[in-house]
Amino acid sequence: MNNYKYEDIKIGMIEQFNVNLTENMVDDFCKITGDINPLHIDLAYAKSKGFKEKVVYGMLTSSFLSTLAGVYLPGKYSLIHEVDILYKKPVFISDSPLTIRGEVVEKNDLFKQFTIKFDILNKENKKVVRGTMKVGVLDE
Amino acid sequence: MNNYKYEDIKIGMIEQFNVNLTENMVDDFCKITGDINPLHIDLAYAKSKGFKEKVVYGMLTSSFLSTLAGVYLPGKYSLIHEVDILYKKPVFISDSPLTIRGEVVEKNDLFKQFTIKFDILNKENKKVVRGTMKVGVLDE
Numbered sequence: 001m002n003n004y005k006y007e008d009i010k011i012g013m014i015e016q017f018n019v020n021l022t023e024n025m026v027d028d029f030c031k032i033t034g035d036i037n038p039l040h041i042d043l044a045y046a047k048s049k050g051f052k053e054k055v056v057y058g059m060l061t062s063s064f065l066s067t068l069a070g071v072y073l074p075g076k077y078s079l080i081h082e083v084d085i086l087y088k089k090p091v092f093i094s095d096s097p098l099t100i101r102g103e104v105v106e107k108n109d110l111f112k113q114f115t116i117k118f119d120i121l122n123k124e125n126k127k128v129v130r131g132t133m134k135v136g137v138l139d140e
Numbered sequence: 141m142n143n144y145k146y147e148d149i150k151i152g153m154i155e156q157f158n159v160n161l162t163e164n165m166v167d168d169f170c171k172i173t174g175d176i177n178p179l180h181i182d183l184a185y186a187k188s189k190g191f192k193e194k195v196v197y198g199m200l201t202s203s204f205l206s207t208l209a210g211v212y213l214p215g216k217y218s219l220i221h222e223v224d225i226l227y228k229k230p231v232f233i234s235d236s237p238l239t240i241r242g243e244v245v246e247k248n249d250l251f252k253q254f255t256i257k258f259d260i261l262n263k264e265n266k267k268v269v270r271g272t273m274k275v276g277v278l279d280e
Contacts, residue, residue: 034207039218059203083223083225085223
């Protein structure tokens, strides 16, 4: 885990990591949230809506933004303040490995907060999710 | 599960439900995401940062937005396009039950998409998260 302090965070810093989506993750996410929507758990229904596979919950794909801030950028002293997420393409398990990538684009010294521009890419390097996140640094 | 079609969605419609956060949910979210940040899993560390309890992952609290769209508003024909989340207060397990509440505030006929303004409230009815979500309706 990284443990960058606020002063260590520089505009242009990039962190990224890969994630393999699994059926177990989808099952666990369903259990946590109670979101039993068939698009995510019923292949026949997903196909009837024109998708080649079950669609991975958008909020499950987004969950890895927690890891991006909490483990990588800034790591230990992270507290997420704000997240704006735009879904560009449906995500399937077969899109794995996903790449979760964040770049520091702004700093706010008054609030010890910085802005990450993030992209989530599928295994073909196509952008499936993008957005920004404001993260505070609890380094005192 | 609701199964509102696009034409059934009216500005001003409200759906809400309650969630009890548990240690198991936090453990499962940690396992899914690999976010091992101590603020969420180490009480002593959370206290050292001035919090009374471990802080529930912001993205875990946000996961219930999946349920808000996928089960309630519009339910079955949901596909989330966009989510903007603002964290107002740290969330603790003892804040349960949370209320997840969404109201339709805009419709876009061209994209068969509507906008939900959402709030997440703790058991004292204080707003801990707020934001907006754009949701498509796959009703054909």
